[in-house]
Amino acid sequence: MHSCWNTAVESRIIVELLLGALKRIIEGAGNYAIFSARAVKLAFLPPFRLRLILSQMEFIGVNSFFIVFLTGSFAGMVFALQSSYAFKLFSAQDLVGSTVALSLTREIGPVFTALVVTGRAGSAMAAELGAMRVTEQIDALETMAVEPIQYLAAPRLIASTVMLPVLTMVFDAVGTIGAYIVGVYYVGIDAGTFINRIQYYVDPEDVYNGLIKAAVFGMVMATVSCYKGFFAKGGAKGVGEAITRAVVLTSVSVLFVDLLMTALMGSGVGK
Amino acid sequence: MIKIERLYKSFGNQPVLRGVDLNIPQGKTTVVIGKSGSGKSVLIKHILALLRPDSGRVLVDGREISSATGRELGRLRTNFGLCFQNAALFDSMNVFDNVAFPLVEHSGFSRAQIKQRVEETLTAVGMEGTEDKFPSELSGGMRKRVGVARAIVHRPQIILYDEPTTGLDPITASTINDLVIDVQKRLGLTCVVITHDVAATFRVGHYIAFLHEGVINAYGTPDEIENDPSPKLREFIRRGRAG
Numbered sequence: 001m002h003s004c005w006n007t008a009v010e011s012r013i014i015v016e017l018l019l020g021a022l023k024r025i026i027e028g029a030g031n032y033a034i035f036s037a038r039a040v041k042l043a044f045l046p047p048f049r050l051r052l053i054l055s056q057m058e059f060i061g062v063n064s065f066f067i068v069f070l071t072g073s074f075a076g077m078v079f080a081l082q083s084s085y086a087f088k089l090f091s092a093q094d095l096v097g098s099t100v101a102l103s104l105t106r107e108i109g110p111v112f113t114a115l116v117v118t119g120r121a122g123s124a125m126a127a128e129l130g131a132m133r134v135t136e137q138i139d140a141l142e143t144m145a146v147e148p149i150q151y152l153a154a155p156r157l158i159a160s161t162v163m164l165p166v167l168t169m170v171f172d173a174v175g176t177i178g179a180y181i182v183g184v185y186y187v188g189i190d191a192g193t194f195i196n197r198i199q200y201y202v203d204p205e206d207v208y209n210g211l212i213k214a215a216v217f218g219m220v221m222a223t224v225s226c227y228k229g230f231f232a233k234g235g236a237k238g239v240g241e242a243i244t245r246a247v248v249l250t251s252v253s254v255l256f257v258d259l260l261m262t263a264l265m266g267s268g269v270g271k
Numbered sequence: 272m273i274k275i276e277r278l279y280k281s282f283g284n285q286p287v288l289r290g291v292d293l294n295i296p297q298g299k300t301t302v303v304i305g306k307s308g309s310g311k312s313v314l315i316k317h318i319l320a321l322l323r324p325d326s327g328r329v330l331v332d333g334r335e336i337s338s339a340t341g342r343e344l345g346r347l348r349t350n351f352g353l354c355f356q357n358a359a360l361f362d363s364m365n366v367f368d369n370v371a372f373p374l375v376e377h378s379g380f381s382r383a384q385i386k387q388r389v390e391e392t393l394t395a396v397g398m399e400g401t402e403d404k405f406p407s408e409l410s411g412g413m414r415k416r417v418g419v420a421r422a423i424v425h426r427p428q429i430i431l432y433d434e435p436t437t438g439l440d441p442i443t444a445s446t447i448n449d450l451v452i453d454v455q456k457r458l459g460l461t462c463v464v465i466t467h468d469v470a471a472t473f474r475v476g477h478y479i480a481f482l483h484e485g486v487i488n489a490y491g492t493p494d495e496i497e498n499d500p501s502p503k504l505r506e507f508i509r510r511g512r513a514g
Contacts, residue, residue, distance in 0.1 A: 047376075128363075136359040143319050143353040144373050145345040 035149070035230065036223040039157050042150035052155040060121045060156070061163030068167045069174050071116050075108060076100060076175030080182040084189075093187060097194040098201035100179040101172075105202060105210045109172040110164075111258055114217035117160075117167060118250045122225040125156055126246035129229025130239035138230070153226040157219060164218030165211040172210065209265050216261065217254050224250045272297045273318060273429065273461070278327035280313055287313050289485030290327070295478075300455050300462040302476035304469070306507065309482050311465040312356075315431050318463065319351055320344055331429070349377055352422030356434040358414040360406040366393070366417050367402035373425040392424045393417075395457070396450060412443035416450065423454055430454070432464045436471050444471065451475050469511025473497075481507065 079100050087093045129152055132138050141148045176198070183189045225246040232242035273295035280288040287310040295301045305311050316322040317329055320336045329337040336347045352373075360369045370389045374380050380388065393399050396416045406414055415435060422430055435451060436444035448471050455462045455475075466472060472479055472493075479496045481489040481504045489499045496504070 131362075135357060135362075136355050137361055139321055140353070140355060140359040140361070142321060143348060143351065144376065145348040146376050147345075 032227050035227045038149050039153040039223055043154040043158050049155060053158050056155045056159035057163055060159050061166055064117050064120055064167055067116055067120060068113055068171050071112055072171035072174040073178040075112060076178030077182045080179035084187040093189055094193050094197055096183045096189060098197040101176050101198045101202045102206060104172045104175045105206045109168045110210045110214040110217060113168045113171045113214060114254045115251055118221050118247055122221045122250050123243050123247050125225040126229035126243045129226055130232030130242040133232045134235055134239060156226055157222040160218035160222035161215050164214040168211060168214035213261050216257060220253050220257055221250050224253060274330040276328050278317060279325045281325055286485055291487055293480055293487050295463055297461050298459050299477040300475055301478045302464045302466060302472045303480045303482055304467060304472050305482035306467060310485055311482055312433055315433055315465050319353060350428045352427040352430040354418045354422045354432045354435060356437055358418035360414055360417055362406050366404050369417060370420045370424050388424060392420045396420045412439055415447055419450055429461045434466055436468050448474050469508055
């Protein structure tokens with residue numbers, strides 16, 4: 001009898017905990033949706049703070065150039081090397097260039113760029129806004145009749161949405177060059193064939209779709225990072241937690257949105 | 272004039288304000304005192320509509336700020352300047368840009384006019400020559416002075432000080448009190464000072480309100496407060512003076 005009662009109490013506690021967690025997730029998702037919608041709306045309303053937007057474009061775009069360049073070139077070289085081993089089994093090493101280029105433009109370019117920029121700029125956004133929150137700088141903006149979401153989130157949103165596709169283009173380009181160097185000079189693929197296969201298999205649509213994805217990832221990164229920083233609480237520890245959550249949530253969201261967009265856009269296989 | 276009527280505010284199950292009634296007269300300094308955690312900062316945030324009351328209202332010159340939103344709230348807030356406890360200066364900007372911020376956002380002044388006004392204001396608070404410094408390069412007292420400059424640069428009608436002398440040494444605290452008095456006299460502002468510093472209270476206040484257990488327990492001029500029979504107030508003053 002006593003054991004049954006204990007089991008019933010434990011079950012009730014577990015159900016309550018699960019319901020509590022579910023409620024927090026739904027509340028969090030709702031608050032994020034409201035914050036993001038407001039940031040998008042305010043990005044299109046005056047005053048337009050061009051200086052802030054350009055400064056964020058420099059921080060997110062120009063300052064991420066080196067790390068994107070580095071990641072892109074290594075990703076292209078490694079991918080060319082690995083695929084050359086596989087294609088060698090079928091004597092189809094001529095396809096290395098097109099395989100790498102297609103993968104880069106459609107998937108690897110936008111996703112890797114988003115993850116790398118999230119680690120560098122998304123975490124910095126969450127940290128900066130989190131620190132502003134806990135030191136009352138965001139309250140100070142409000143008291144001076146400045147809408148904090150418009151002042152802080154909107155420029156970052158615009159800059160991320162514009163700069164992620166630009167960085168993805170850099171990633172695609174240096175990745176393909178890296179694959180060319182490995183494919184032609186190390187594996188021994190004919191240079192003309194390497195380029196010809198890329199021209200034959202890679203359509204402009206592949207590149208455009210990858211850039212559209214990158215723009216959406218930029219929006220996701222900016223809104224998630226700003227949201228986590230904007231509502232940080234509890235001093236330095238709270239800011240640290242906000243940064244971790246921003247990076248983890250953005251990374252997971254990018255992968256999820258990528259799956260969704262790939263399904264919507266179609267794979268292009270069989271065209 | 273600021274009129275606070277039957278203001279109630281709770282956080283979760285914790286009631287903080289339990290029916291605050293307070294009239295803050297125009298052109299005078301009203302000091303709200305009370306022990307830590309008595310709800311003083313919550314009260315100041317309601318005056319600026321940074322927090323919304325559970326019930327009750329705050330009227331500024333007859334207009335209700337506690338329910339205002341959007342542009343109306345923005346317009347009402349431009350009448351205020353707030354000096355935060357830790358100054359809350361923008362750490363990505365230097366002193367000049369911090370002080371110029373309200374003018375850049377709202378005044379429509381030219382760059383030359385902004386420069387002139389910022390220099391005048393920094394001189395008024397004794398911070399001339401620090402325009403290029405960043406907040407991290409300033410001492411606590413200097414940051415508070417720059418905070419005061421930022422709060423008054425757009426010539427507001429009302430200035431609010433949240434614990435202006437907390438965390439400062441006695442000499443710097445005294446200098447900040449002088450500044451609070453000087454700014455009020457020079458600009459004829461309505462001032463609200465939130466503090467638990469008893470010495471500062473009697474020095475700067477034309478009126479004093481004692482916030483205790485979520486309500487205004489006593490209100491009056493410094494002389495009236497000095498002679499108020501409320502045991503809680505007498506205890507607060509006695510302990511405050513004893514340090």
